[in-house]
Amino acid sequence: MKLTDLGRQRRIGANSLLAEIGPFRVLIDAGLDPKSVGRDSTPNFDLLGAGPLDLVVLTHCHLDHLGSLPIVCREHPEALYVSSRASQMLAQRMLRNSVNVMKRQRDELHNSDLPLYTFNEVDQVDRALLGMAFGQSRKIERDGEELVFTLHRAGHIAGAVGVSFVYKHRRIFFTGDVMFGPQATLDGADFPLEQTDTLVMETTRGAKGRVPDRSRESEVERLISTIAHTVSRGGCVLIPVFALGRMQELLHLLQEARQRGQLPECPVFCTGLGMDIVDYFDAITRKIGGLHFRRTVLKALKVQPPPPFKPGRSPGQGGIYLLSSGMMVEHTPSYHAAAAMLDDHANSICFVGYCDPETPGGELLATAHGDSFLFRVIDHATSVRAQIEQFDLSGHADRDELLQFARTLDPRTVALTHGDPEAREWFFDQLMDSNPKLQIHDLLPNEVVSM
Ligand SMILES: [Zn+2]
Ligand SMILES: [Zn+2]
Structure with a gap:
């Protein structure tokens, strides 16, 4: 697999990963960076090149994962767009709000890039998105080859999923944003624990452990x-x-x-x-x-x-x-x-x-x-x-839980994403300690990693 981080910053910004798995080109998320405005807030879609996209997976509806999806949908109508059924319901509401915010910013900041997309293009996303149940699998084909993918409940917020791929008996897993334990209103993640070749994981809370005695x-x-x-x-x-x-x-x-x-x-x-x-x-x-x-x-x-x-x-x-x-x-x-x-x-x-x-x-x-x-x-x-x-009421997994999950999957390769540099470094060091033979990639903007 070749993996490219289309985000422009090495932190939680415009989340978007291009995964090239055999002949398949898959995009995981297309977010907007909440700390930037206009073109700078989108992923660097130039890196997608001219080739067609086979599949676009939306992991959940926070704007740092969803906010640029109408742009992808406009430029790549050929792709299959999937999310959970809950995300399929929420996406158009979140995106319509995003259009309103961008229109306001256009007037306040005199930024002529804005809005980056229209209500019509939000409707286009709504028509394109296929809502799948947790645990449901689908198969796509290209050049006589098959790629099977499955969406798995990720906790975090309503509708959030991680996604697994099987290509030629190799397993690849993307956590998305994940929370393992239950929240008052939401069930926790239900991720498969089988051996996986490549794990792409979020690292949001890597910089800080849970304070002891605080549940x-x-x-x-x-x-x-x-x-x-x-x-x-x-x-x-x-x-x-x-x-x-x-x-x-x-x-x-x-x-x-x-x-x-x-x-x-x-x-x-x-x-x-x-x-x-x-x-x-x-x-x-x-x-x-x-x-x-x-x-x-x-x-x-x-x-x-x-x-x-x-x-x-x-x-x-x-x-x-x-x-x-x-x-x-x-x-x-x-x-x-x-x-x-x-x-x-x-x-x-x-x-x-x-x-x-x-x-x-x-x-x-x-x-x-x-x-x-x-x-x-x-x-x-x-x-x-x-x-x-x-107060520690985060919707993200504790770093120790996430580390334990990574060890259980026993991957040969791990890619770290969705975290500040210190957060990634903690995971890098811990994973290296537990298995010196493990290949670990800290995904950097604009870099293509072969794994
Ligand atoms: Zn999120
Ligand atoms: Zn996020």
């Missing part, structure tokens, strides 16, 4: 008690979340805590794309399975839209603000809410997932209590007076 349950408890304390002192709690997955998981956790009597009565504020995703998750729960989420949670928690935010002015009403984006990226509701809440001792900001160090969320986590923090795009500086906490 997922104890982290939920710590979060709920932080919220309860803040609300009882009349403060606001901001929880920055991804609109797809994290927001719904948190709604479910809040409702459970309320039912157990651990969460005092207080308003819950939500807005935007995540509220629409609630309806999709309800439908996926009823029609497809693997997900355990019902939209009745909105009524039970009396969820309402937040008031407008003004920098430096804490919202008049205490309560829980569950807002995207998860990394508090500029121009998003969580960014504006933080600018309103940060300089008041009564408030708390609770991060529940990974924050890239170069995003406002990552910068805030690195700022000491009492130090000054600048909200650059709105030119608002303030001291950090609110309580800032981070």
Whole structure:
């Protein structure tokens, strides 16, 4: 197999891998880099060359995996496009939102590349995508040869899959983004454990091990008690979340805590794309399975839209603000809410997932209590007076679990992707230690690796 990372950066950006397996050309994901805008945010599709694509696999609907799919679909109508059935439902909703965001950016940033695709092209993706069940296999043929592939449930978010290929008795496995354990609303990964020749794995959490004595349950408890304390002192709690997955998981956790009597009565504020995703998750729960989420949670928690935010002015009403984006990226509701809440001792900001160090969320986590923090795009500086906490409720596998999985498959070759350099280095060293004969490739942008 020849593997090419089409992403432009050696980190989690525009995820897209070209796998050339015998005569077959397969693309795994086509994302958008959340930290760039316009053409720079897409994978480098020039590396695809002129040849036809046989197959495009979408592992899940986070934009760093999905966001450029309409561009591929426009340029390669000949390919077979597949995803899980849940992703097939979610993809067009996520992509339509992406068109709206790009149109807004075009006006704000005067970037004439934008939008990179149209609503019509999103519809084209919707028509092209074939939804497959977990565990279902298909075969494609070219030049008298066969390639069999299977989608496997990956946990992480609703609809996420890893994908296995069998070509001439050789097995190749791509993890995609994976979480092995169950979440409150989602079953964990169900990956095959048979011997595999080549493993391509994500490395998101490689840089940091789990803190001892902190389980997922104890982290939920710590979060709920932080919220309860803040609300009882009349403060606001901001929880920055991804609109797809994290927001719904948190709604479910809040409702459970309320039912157990651990969460005092207080308003819950939500807005935007995540509220629409609630309806999709309800439908996926009823029609497809693997997900355990019902939209009745909105009524039970009396969820309402937040008031407008003004920098430096804490919202008049205490309560829980569950807002995207998860990394508090500029121009998003969580960014504006933080600018309103940060300089008041009564408030708390609770991060529940990974924050890239170069995003406002990552910068805030690195700022000491009492130090000054600048909200650059709105030119608002303030001291950090609110309580800032981070909770380990990630949707990605612990590094030790992922390492154990890699050892179980006993591959001859491993390719590392989807992680910061330190995260990849940890996996590289650990895998090398356990099997010095193993071939390990740290995938670099624009490099073709033969394996
Ligand atoms: Zn993801
Ligand atoms: Zn990802």
